[in-house]
Amino acid sequence: MKKLLILGAGTAGTVIANKMVRKLPAKEWQVEVVDQDPVHYYQPGFLFMPFGIYGEKDVVKPKKRFLSRKVNLRMGTIERIDADTNKVYLENGDSVHYDLLVIATGTTPRPDEIEGMEGDDWGRDVHEFYTFDGSCKLARRLREWKGGRMVINVAEMPIKCPVAPLEFAFLADWWLTKNGLRDKTEIHYVTPLSGAFTKPVATERLQHMLDERRIHVETDFAIGSVDNDKKRIVSWDDRAVDYDLLVAVPTNMGADAMERSGLGDELNFVPTDKETLRSLARENIFVIGDATDLPASKAGSVAHFEAEILEENLLAVVAGKELEARFDGHSNCFVETGYGKGMLIDFNYETEPLPGTFPFAKLGPMPLLKESRINHWGKLMFRHVYWHALLPGLPLGIGPHMSLKGKRTDLLKRNSPVLAGAR
Amino acid sequence: MNQREIAGRIVGFDDENFMVNHNDWDESIAAALAEEEGVGLLNDRHFMVIEYLRRVYEEKGTGPTIRRLTKESGVPTKELYSLFPGAPAKKAARISGIPKPKGCI
Numbered sequence: 001m002k003k004l005l006i007l008g009a010g011t012a013g014t015v016i017a018n019k020m021v022r023k024l025p026a027k028e029w030q031v032e033v034v035d036q037d038p039v040h041y042y043q044p045g046f047l048f049m050p051f052g053i054y055g056e057k058d059v060v061k062p063k064k065r066f067l068s069r070k071v072n073l074r075m076g077t078i079e080r081i082d083a084d085t086n087k088v089y090l091e092n093g094d095s096v097h098y099d100l101l102v103i104a105t106g107t108t109p110r111p112d113e114i115e116g117m118e119g120d121d122w123g124r125d126v127h128e129f130y131t132f133d134g135s136c137k138l139a140r141r142l143r144e145w146k147g148g149r150m151v152i153n154v155a156e157m158p159i160k161c162p163v164a165p166l167e168f169a170f171l172a173d174w175w176l177t178k179n180g181l182r183d184k185t186e187i188h189y190v191t192p193l194s195g196a197f198t199k200p201v202a203t204e205r206l207q208h209m210l211d212e213r214r215i216h217v218e219t220d221f222a223i224g225s226v227d228n229d230k231k232r233i234v235s236w237d238d239r240a241v242d243y244d245l246l247v248a249v250p251t252n253m254g255a256d257a258m259e260r261s262g263l264g265d266e267l268n269f270v271p272t273d274k275e276t277l278r279s280l281a282r283e284n285i286f287v288i289g290d291a292t293d294l295p296a297s298k299a300g301s302v303a304h305f306e307a308e309i310l311e312e313n314l315l316a317v318v319a320g321k322e323l324e325a326r327f328d329g330h331s332n333c334f335v336e337t338g339y340g341k342g343m344l345i346d347f348n349y350e351t352e353p354l355p356g357t358f359p360f361a362k363l364g365p366m367p368l369l370k371e372s373r374i375n376h377w378g379k380l381m382f383r384h385v386y387w388h389a390l391l392p393g394l395p396l397g398i399g400p401h402m403s404l405k406g407k408r409t410d411l412l413k414r415n416s417p418v419l420a421g422a423r
Numbered sequence: 424m425n426q427r428e429i430a431g432r433i434v435g436f437d438d439e440n441f442m443v444n445h446n447d448w449d450e451s452i453a454a455a456l457a458e459e460e461g462v463g464l465l466n467d468r469h470f471m472v473i474e475y476l477r478r479v480y481e482e483k484g485t486g487p488t489i490r491r492l493t494k495e496s497g498v499p500t501k502e503l504y505s506l507f508p509g510a511p512a513k514k515a516a517r518i519s520g521i522p523k524p525k526g527c528i
Contacts, residue, residue, distance in 0.1 A: 156490070194510075220510060222489075224500065236504040266491040 002029050004314070005088060005098035007078055008255075009035040009063050011043070011391070012289025012303035013104035018393035019311045021070045024318065032072040034088065034096065038063055040391075041132055042383060044300065047164055047336065049135040050142050051175045058383065060132065066391040078105070081261040083282050100284050100314060103263075103270055105255035107160055107290040107298060109134075113251040114155055116226035126226060126246045129168065130160060141245065142175075147184025148244030153233055154191045155223050158267075159252045160290055160298040162198060163345070165189070166206060167336045168247060173213045174338025190218040190233070190241055199352035201411055202345060205369055209337065252298070254291050269293040274349070275326040277310050284317070286310060295349060296329040304390055305330045308400040330402040334379035342375035344368050348402040354411055359398060361406035368407065430455040441516065441523045445480060448520030456518045462507060465518075469506055472498055473519045480521040488512070488524065 004020055006013045013033055021031040045059035067073055076090040081101070088096045109130045111117040117126060127138040150172060154165050169189050176182040189196070189210060195203040196210055196217060210217055224236040226248075232240045251267075258264030263281055265271055271280040272292040279285040288310050289303035296302050305327070312325035329349030336342050344366050345353035357364035366375055389396055424435045424443050430451040435443035442448060453473060457465050465473075475496040479487045489512045493500045507514040512524050 222504075224504075236500055237508055266488065266494055 002099040004029055004031045004100045005096055006033045006102045006104055008104035008106055009033045010106050011300045014066050014391050015304060015307040015393045016102055016288055016310055017071045018068050019307060020314060021068045023315055032074060034074045034076055034078060036077040040066055042386060046129050046135040047167055050129055050138040051171055078257040080257055081263060103287045103291050104289050105291045107252045107254055109250040110253045111250040114223055114226060116228055117248060119226060119228035121228045126248055128248050128250060147181055149186045149242055150245045151188045151190060151241055151243040152247045153223060154249045155251045156192055158298060159249055162297055163333055163335045165249050169215050170338045171336055187215045188218060188241060189215050190221045192222050194219050202353040202369060265293055276313055276323040277306060277327060297331040299331055299333060301332040305400040328401050330400060334375055336379060337371050340376050341371040341373055342379050343371055344375045354407045356407040358406060439523055442520040445520045453518050460514050460518060472496055472515050476515055476519040476521055486516050486521050486524045
């Protein structure tokens with residue numbers, strides 16, 4: 001009996017486990033997943049919890065329920081991978097042999113990477129919303145908010161769901177207005193990037209939306225420390241931004257077990273071929289989701305698209321064939337903008353988010369890079385799609401490759417790499 | 424590509440003013456680029472960073488992130504920001520004659 005071992009049963013690990021157990025011959029292959037946490041969190045929901053839109057029951061379910069019964073779920077904490085002997089060691093002393101390994105250990109926020117972030121204000125006036133606990137605590141803090149300076153800070157890139165901090169700013173503006181607190185609150189968005197977002201066309205539109213909402217943007221701010229006494233964040237080049245409430249997006253890092261295994265980069269992300277999803281270190285180790293070092297967004301939609309590519313490539317390995325499926329970096333994100341509206345962005349390695357319609361040219365029905373009610377409904381509906389279709393690994397009707405249909409590619413001309421090279 | 428004269432030589436730059444060919448680089452060009460960037464006179468500590476960046480680029484074909492730079496070059500983050508004020512990753516790469524560090528997503 002051969003073993004496909006998957007490390008991590010988050011979004012990426014769950015989807016690929018369910019897909020592979022359906023495709024691999026059960027007489028020859030066993031699919032096993034290792035995870036340390038029995039709970040599956042609907043992570044996109046963490047953004048809504050601070051504003052009371054979602055509660056615990058919306059985002060927390062047992063992991064077991066979403067894994068096929070044919071998948072063996074082993075509870076345990078990963079100590080390290082020994083890639084030379086094809087073994088994974090667990091903290092309890094067990095070891096698991098694999099023939100094929102998929103690393104899906106994700107990323108976590110690391111406030112301890114920023115000097116002073118875990119000081120006296122941590123959990124009081126300094127919060128984060130990328131974990132269940134963090135989001136619950138921030139919800140409690142917002143319930144007693146009377147006004148002041150709310151600072152949203154991204155520590156360094158890459159982060160999971162790069163639009164979430166902007167969504168937080170938009171939702172905060174809406175929530176404060178609704179509660180009569182907007183005029184008593186200054187919102188500051190402090191980012192290490194040179195603009196609101198990573199890609200030029202989207203940045204222009206998002207910057208305009210931030211201006212309309214009187215959200216102040218501070219760019220090129222690389223946070224060095226949090227000064228709890230003076231209640232300010234200080235950049236490495238000695239700029240300071242005062243806060244009454246700091247909503248921090250700390251440094252994101254991959255699992256420490258990757259560092260211990262000698263498989264991680266400086267942030268513990270695993271160097272991965274950006275098209276085949278095979279690790280650069282070993283031919284029988286593949287990587288999916290936030291755990292990779294791919295230049296794509298760390299997001300559930302990316303994990304979902306990657307899973308379709310990875311499924312094909314794992315089957316190719318099993319059949320002794322060349323890897324043929326190629327991931328294009330496709331990402332598709334709803335961006336909540338408050339007041340019952342949302343935006344949709346769709347992009348890949350080569351093509352930045354553009355305006356237009358999705359998924360069909362002209363017909364839409366969803367407008368791209370533009371606020372609309374249908375996009376907001378799309379985001380809320382997506383929670384059901386996530387639990388009942390995405391996690392089971394069922395087709396969602398959107399292929400893994402990004403399509404240019406309906407996109408305003410004319411806006412690309414200025415920045416087209418082809419043209420730049422020809423000049 | 425734009426060609427222009429710098430430190431008495433004709434060198435190619437891309438649209439964002441990064442050198443196109445890192446082999447065209449020498450210390451006098453570094454000094455001239457440092458002047459353009461407002462970094463001033465380059466000292467030993469600047470050159471520690473520059474040499475590290477060029478070494479990583481030659482080995483990997485891409486410059487390191489700030490985090491890797493401070494972890495491996497022996498120059499702490501705080502000092503890096505005082506050596507190359509404002510945007511150290513970008514400025515140091517430009518002065519080192521290597522391409523712009525890949526933007527994050």
